[in-house]
Amino acid sequence: MGAKSFGHYQQISQCFDELVQADGQIRPPAAAIARFIDRHGSAELIQRQEQLNQTISAMGVCFTLYSDGNNIDRCWPLDVMPRTIPSSEWQKTSAGLKQRLAALNLFIDDLYHDQRILKDGIVPADLVLDSRNYLAPCKGISPRYGVWANICGTDLVRDGSGKFLVLEDNLRVPSGVSYMLENRTVMKRVFPELFADSFIYPVDDYPHQLWRMLASLSPRPGDVPCIVLLTPGVYNSAYFEHSFLAQQMGVELAENTDLLVQDDIVYLKTLHGLQRVDVIYRRVDDIFIDPQAFRPDSVLGIPGLIKAWAKGNVSIANAPGSGVADDKVIYAYVPEIINYYLGEQPLIDNVPTYLCLDPKQREYVLANLDQLVVKPANESGGYGILIGPRSTKEEQQQMAEAIKANPRNFIAQPTLALSTAPTLCDGVLEPRHLDLRPFILQGRDLYCTTGGLSRVALKKGSLVVNSSQGGGSKDTWIINDEV
Amino acid sequence: MLLKSLDHIFWLGRYLERLDDTARLINATSHLLIDSHKDSQFSWPLLLDVLGQNGAELLSQLPPSDLTVEQQVMGFLITDADSEVSIRSACSALKQNARTVRQLIPRDMWEELNSLDLFLQEHCQQLQGRQHRYRLMTEVSRRCQMVVGVLDGTMLRSDAFDLFNIGRHVERADMTTRIMDVMVLQQLQPTDIKRPRFRWTSILNALGGVESYHYYLAHQNTEVDAVDYLLTYADFPRSLAYCLHRVAASAKALPHSAAILQRVWQLQDLLKTQNLSELTTGQLHQLIDQFQTGIIELHQVISTPKLEFSADLSQQMSA
Numbered sequence: 135m136g137a138k139s140f141g142h143y144q145q146i147s148q149c150f151d152e153l154v155q156a157d158g159q160i161r162p163p164a165a166a167i168a169r170f171i172d173r174h175g176s177a178e179l180i181q182r183q184e185q186l187n188q189t190i191s192a193m194g195v196c197f198t199l200y201s202d203g204n205n206i207d208r209c210w211p212l213d214v215m216p217r218t219i220p221s222s223e224w225q226k227t228s229a230g231l232k233q234r235l236a237a238l239n240l241f242i243d244d245l246y247h248d249q250r251i252l253k254d255g256i257v258p259a260d261l262v263l264d265s266r267n268y269l270a271p272c273k274g275i276s277p278r279y280g281v282w283a284n285i286c287g288t289d290l291v292r293d294g295s296g297k298f299l300v301l302e303d304n305l306r307v308p309s310g311v312s313y314m315l316e317n318r319t320v321m322k323r324v325f326p327e328l329f330a331d332s333f334i335y336p337v338d339d340y341p342h343q344l345w346r347m348l349a350s351l352s353p354r355p356g357d358v359p360c361i362v363l364l365t366p367g368v369y370n371s372a373y374f375e376h377s378f379l380a381q382q383m384g385v386e387l388a389e390n391t392d393l394l395v396q397d398d399i400v401y402l403k404t405l406h407g408l409q410r411v412d413v414i415y416r417r418v419d420d421i422f423i424d425p426q427a428f429r430p431d432s433v434l435g436i437p438g439l440i441k442a443w444a445k446g447n448v449s450i451a452n453a454p455g456s457g458v459a460d461d462k463v464i465y466a467y468v469p470e471i472i473n474y475y476l477g478e479q480p481l482i483d484n485v486p487t488y489l490c491l492d493p494k495q496r497e498y499v500l501a502n503l504d505q506l507v508v509k510p511a512n513e514s515g516g517y518g519i520l521i522g523p524r525s526t527k528e529e530q531q532q533m534a535e536a537i538k539a540n541p542r543n544f545i546a547q548p549t550l551a552l553s554t555a556p557t558l559c560d561g562v563l564e565p566r567h568l569d570l571r572p573f574i575l576q577g578r579d580l581y582c583t584t585g586g587l588s589r590v591a592l593k594k595g596s597l598v599v600n601s602s603q604g605g606g607s608k609d610t611w612i613i614n615d616e617v
Numbered sequence: 618m619l620l621k622s623l624d625h626i627f628w629l630g631r632y633l634e635r636l637d638d639t640a641r642l643i644n645a646t647s648h649l650l651i652d653s654h655k656d657s658q659f660s661w662p663l664l665l666d667v668l669g670q671n672g673a674e675l676l677s678q679l680p681p682s683d684l685t686v687e688q689q690v691m692g693f694l695i696t697d698a699d700s701e702v703s704i705r706s707a708c709s710a711l712k713q714n715a716r717t718v719r720q721l722i723p724r725d726m727w728e729e730l731n732s733l734d735l736f737l738q739e740h741c742q743q744l745q746g747r748q749h750r751y752r753l754m755t756e757v758s759r760r761c762q763m764v765v766g767v768l769d770g771t772m773l774r775s776d777a778f779d780l781f782n783i784g785r786h787v788e789r790a791d792m793t794t795r796i797m798d799v800m801v802l803q804q805l806q807p808t809d810i811k812r813p814r815f816r817w818t819s820i821l822n823a824l825g826g827v828e829s830y831h832y833y834l835a836h837q838n839t840e841v842d843a844v845d846y847l848l849t850y851a852d853f854p855r856s857l858a859y860c861l862h863r864v865a866a867s868a869k870a871l872p873h874s875a876a877i878l879q880r881v882w883q884l885q886d887l888l889k890t891q892n893l894s895e896l897t898t899g900q901l902h903q904l905i906d907q908f909q910t911g912i913i914e915l916h917q918v919i920s921t922p923k924l925e926f927s928a929d930l931s932q933q934m935s936a
Contacts, residue, residue, distance in 0.1 A: 194731040368717055380720035387720040392619050403620045405776050406872050407924060 150296035163218035163613035211606035228582035230481030272455035284451035292553035305460035333614035341382035347577035351449035395438030420454035585610035630784025637761035638792035648819030790860035
């Protein structure tokens with residue numbers, strides 16, 4: 135049965151649809167967009183999509199792809215159909231996200247100090263201490279408020295029943311928030327009437343919240359803090375986001391050569407001489423940040439930065455070493471971690487996860503490779519993943535070898551029936567799978583974005599949402615249902 | 618502002634102005650051609666020469682084709698992305714610099730720059746007939762003005778704003794003298810007679826200065842012409858005198874303002890000490906050369922402030 139208002143829209147069985155109920159009725163938060171389509175027809179929708187594409191190109195919203203050794207700027211793909219979520223549900227979800235980040239930060243701080251959780255046997259010690267993300271030089275350092283991961287992008291998915299689950303925690307240099315902000319700006323220009331019609335929560339306070347959080351980390355409270363955003367440079371694939379956030383926050387966008395350390399103080403080379411830096415929002419991987427501390431071959435680093443940070447003369451967000459909790463094996467322990475530090479049950483569950491390092495679980499994984507999604511513990515961007523039901527025997531065989539060779543490096547999860555939303559594909563609304571990446575900030579306070587970046591797999595049946603691999607995006611509307 | 622950004626924001630101003638002025642140069646000379654008699658010696662490669670290229674050599678390297686010399690020159694000036702002096706290459710350079718200093722420029726201006734780039738990519742791919750070209754060049758100028766207008770209405774008054782304006786006016790001074798050079802070279806006399814009166818309405822038209830030129834003429838006691846007007850009349854925003862004035866005014870808050878001002882004064886002195894009406898066309902051409910050399914030196918002084926970061930830190934901090 136096709137959903138009313140969405141033409142002959144056919145849901146995928148077993149999948150939760152964000153806009154349409156199982157019985158074909160439109161979900162209440164999507165009522166306004168359904169009315170719009172009823173009134174104007176799908177031809178108008180197609181026209182708005184074109185208008186939207188033009189707006190994105192005029193606004194210069196792009197991302198950079200590496201291809202054949204070249205960097206190519208591509209226009210950011212945004213689907214004209216929004217994804218809607220009722221605010222009552224979002225309230226609970228955002229509380230769960232904050233709970234999770236608070237616990238993860240207590241965990242990281244513990245790992246670099248007393249390691250109580252390892253001593254108490256909740257998390258196996260070798261799992262942490264042998265991880266390449268555990269940076270020994272960070273031991274004993276106390277970032278402000280004991281918070282290491284100040285900016286977190288948590289990937290959420292829904293299961294077949296519609297329940298949100300955490301798919302992964304991105305605690306290193308999570309990206310995408312600029313697209314969340316730009317998606318909204320574009321949608322407001324393209325659908326002014328819809329925004330006038332419904333109570334959609336705004337998202338545009340994020341840059342200010344980010345600035346406030348960074349300012350709260352300043353080692354010289356009371357003074358106007360000097361905050362810089364550290365970028366690997368104009369050729370980085372996320373440079374658009376770096377320059378966008380620097381502009382939105384009104385802070386300097388620096389590369390490593392714009393900074394220097396003298397007497398354990400970090401300075402910025404400005405037009406008027408050196409200026410002391412209080413907070414660095416780094417978008418460079420931590421192991422590249424200081425050749426004296428980590429990778430001596432790093433050309434992106436600032437010699438002496440880690441020493442200045444260890445002395446408390448500068449704050450770095452995210453703190454170096456916070457990646458230790460961004461590991462898909464550690465991920466499996468997060469429910470226990472929340473319970474251990476906060477004495478609470480997780481408000482958002484994990485996706486069930488099998489650890490290949492456990493012989494019993496490994497056996498199960500190897501026997502069910504055609505059913506499971508297998509992920510390397512330390513990759514991002516959707517690389518190195520095996521999606522069992524869509525893989526060949528040969529790919530499964532290769533993965534089995536890789537798992538046996540290095541079991542610590544792999545986890546497996548059941549293939550989820552990811553939720554879908556109506557997406558304009560070749561002029562017709564079709565269901566496409568999607569996820570959601572909200573951004574959570576922790577400094578003195580905790581903050582969670584209103585919604586987040588919805589990423590959608592544009593290929594029919596695909597579960598891969600990464601923009602580098604043909605994924606698109608949707609604006610995420612948190613709609614007030616608590617009047 | 619980062620020290621590194623100085624060059625980018627300065628060049629942003631220069632390239633934006635270069636786009637505008639190249640479009641004006643093209644329209645001015647097309648007008649000149651329309652105004653000239655059939656047997657005039659007007660030579661298109663001259664346009665490449667005044668932009669610092671070797672016109673004859675560039676043209677001789679082109680593969681044989683049905684294109685007229687005019688079309689070939691317009692290829693170098695408009696459509697050829699690899700040509701140093703083309704509108705397309707100026708626009709890519711503009712975009713590249715804007716990308717690098719995006720954090721310093723307001724969103725509205727960023728969007729104007731983007732739509733300027735999209736417009737040029739769409740319309741400056743292929744050579745067009747004269748009539749279409751005229752409209753296209755007018756549109757390029759108009760869009761450049763829109764970027765400046767948006768910036769003026771939204772950008773913080775900061776070092777970046779000052780440097781952008783300095784870049785614009787250095788480039789404009791440079792291009793005004795180059796456009797004048799076309800005029801002068803066209804009239805270059807074999808004998809050293811006193812320079813003829815220059816009355817090129819078409820050039821003044823392209824520079825948007827016809828009416829104010831007439832106003833100028835009506836308010837001068839002595840015999841003057843377009844050369845005096847374009848060099849010395851500080852009330853006209855495309856004159857050399859005005860550009861120098863603007864550079865000086867915008868440089869005041871910069872750390873190396875003293876060095877910049879010194880260069881500006883040298884150029885202003887050069888304007889004052891010359892008795893323009895006594896010059897032959899040959900001498901005039903030489904004077905324009907001198908200005909152009911001075912402008913290059915001015916550029917160097919602007920883009921290289923002498924700051925030593927590793928030296929005495931405490932001194933730096935108190936400065």
